Amino acid sequence: MNGKGTLLLAALVALALTACGQNGRYSGTVIMEGTHQIETGETVHGALVILGGQTQLQPGARVAGPVYILDGRLEADGNIDEDLSLIGGALAVGRHARIGGNLNVGGGTLVRAPEATIGGRINRGSGVQMPERPVWTGGVRALVTRLLVETVLLATLTFLVVRLLPQPLARIERAAVGHPVISGALGLLATIVGPSLLVMMAFTIILIPVTMLGILLAVAMVTYGWMALGQAVGQPLVRALGWDLQPAGAAALGTAALTLGANVVAFVPAVGGLLPLLAAVVGLGAVLLTRFGFQTYVPAAEAY
Numbered sequence: 001m002n003g004k005g006t007l008l009l010a011a012l013v014a015l016a017l018t019a020c021g022q023n024g025r026y027s028g029t030v031i032m033e034g035t036h037q038i039e040t041g042e043t044v045h046g047a048l049v050i051l052g053g054q055t056q057l058q059p060g061a062r063v064a065g066p067v068y069i070l071d072g073r074l075e076a077d078g079n080i081d082e083d084l085s086l087i088g089g090a091l092a093v094g095r096h097a098r099i100g101g102n103l104n105v106g107g108g109t110l111v112r113a114p115e116a117t118i119g120g121r122i123n124r125g126s127g128v129q130m131p132e133r134p135v136w137t138g139g140v141r142a143l144v145t146r147l148l149v150e151t152v153l154l155a156t157l158t159f160l161v162v163r164l165l166p167q168p169l170a171r172i173e174r175a176a177v178g179h180p181v182i183s184g185a186l187g188l189l190a191t192i193v194g195p196s197l198l199v200m201m202a203f204t205i206i207l208i209p210v211t212m213l214g215i216l217l218a219v220a221m222v223t224y225g226w227m228a229l230g231q232a233v234g235q236p237l238v239r240a241l242g243w244d245l246q247p248a249g250a251a252a253l254g255t256a257a258l259t260l261g262a263n264v265v266a267f268v269p270a271v272g273g274l275l276p277l278l279a280a281v282v283g284l285g286a287v288l289l290t291r292f293g294f295q296t297y298v299p300a301a302e303a304y
Helices: 005-009 012-019 140-164 166-178 180-202 205-241 247-265 274-289
Strands: 028-031 035-038 043-045 047-050 054-057 062-064 067-069 073-076 084-086 090-093 103-105 109-112 122-124
Touching: 067 073, 084 090, 140 166, 140 205, 140 247, 166 180, 166 205, 166 247, 166 274, 180 205, 180 274, 205 247, 205 274, 247 274
Parallel strands: 028 047, 035 054, 043 062, 047 067, 054 073, 067 084, 073 090, 084 103, 090 109, 103 122
Antiparallel strands: none
């Protein structure tokens, strides 16, 4: 799942932005993961939306439009013609940066060099952290550490949920495993419609707190579905290993294996990132089908 509760925001901007330009036309660039550099002399036309990964806007590089950061990290040391909006993630504004519009900060972590030029106003919302040290750039060691921390946290959370709410998670698991096509279709619909509304609200600074709450809810639903899939993986894995584990332990092991496997598969070129995304979409759909696990999903054909 690559540590992104915003994994299901993958399709959001392509559809959301189509309604934002004149005559329904809009050009833009979406960055979801990986490491990217916008080189000196390079121009990105239209909006730049960052959903994850690490992006560097070098001195002399230009974004001919607004920039929106929902997750991930941006090091902005070039020119941005319009507004720069930080909704989540991390933003470092370098001393060579020139922002033609406003700097809108509704959440996340911001580091700004005093020499940076802001053409408009600086609008601050709630939940903004202002550290005095630079944003951690990381590396291979940081990637491994983050992966291990993510895996341990998800496995621990799965263990606690199975101990406290075993039936709701079991209902989500049955919906995802028994009806993957229906779960996937509903999850895909939620992926398209829900995040697009959040992005539209995020364009208005006053609604950024509402947007953040919506993103947190999306993260919770994706995580819930991911844990249910981990529980589905856990029991066969325990049987294959010949271990004797309680259901909570088996589910935690399954979630750890699923998370590690998804991160490894994500490195496969072209298709690697689609498989974890597909799993997350199915899990999300199962959460919605079962009303967060408090209702057993019964297809219409079986209800009679």
